[in-house]
Amino acid sequence: MPVQLFEGKDHAAAYLQYRVAPRELISRIMSYMEKGTPNQFKLAVDVGCGSGQGTILLAPYFTKVVGTDISLAQLEMALTQSNPPNISYRQSLAEELPFASGEVDLVTAMTAAHWFDRQKFLLEADRVLRPGGCLALLSYTMDMELEYGDVSDTLSDICKEFYTLLLPYRDPHIGSSSLKIYSDMFESCSYPDKEWNECLRVKRTLPLNGYIGMVQTFTPFQKLLQKDPAEAERLSDDMRNKLLSAMKASSPDADVTVVLKFFYWLARKP
């Protein structure tokens, strides 16, 4: 049974609004691909594409890009973006991709593979990839940091406190460390040409409320929201107030810089 925690329309809308599109990683993926086969790339598939903010970044490099996801709510939201004409979306399981064997140049999963049946997905990615095609899996740790004037450490501590309170709501499918999930997947990939990369710090400056909106898209927060909406609201209000007070700012529209710590791995099918 797939994990289906992404069906809510509000959750999908928040995804599109708040989740970070990992631009910096796309250029790294493309350099890795070009090293192996500097050809015209025909087809990329972004598995677990959600609302498509990562999928769309692949458009300039491929004749065709297909975002796939199990959640219709997420796919509907992806269709509301201004998608280039070479992008399309399909509902499908990560473990049963709707592509012929050997037809895909690149399979990506952005902040998504930890939700899949990982061994089945790796086999399925191997089936659809052409020889020389690449697999790119990326995600980031939940312990994002904030930068703001000379109170960055204080803000990051307040955020850590919040993440710790959310830990009991992490889904058992993920356990306590997504980094470990990805490194286990990396170890189990038999392709000889592969590389692991940890701690690529990606920064985005956005209003404090945008950061809080992003954290609220995380599944532990969504779980708490379902279980106890008042407590979820109290926790996020408390975090907002503590952050504002440390920043000596009066409005949550004040800009902060969010630092996300991405890790990713790339592999080329022999």
Ligand SMILES: C[S@@+](CC[C@H](N)C(=O)[O-])C[C@H]1O[C@@H](n2cnc3c(N)ncnc32)[C@H](O)[C@@H]1O
């Ligand atoms: C955390 S979201 C990431 C979305 C997007 N890639 C991003 O970067 O923001 C994970 C996505 O994976 C999808 N998903 C989870 N399990 C899946 C499965 N077994 N097959 C296909 N999609 C799945 C969810 O519906 C959700 O949209």
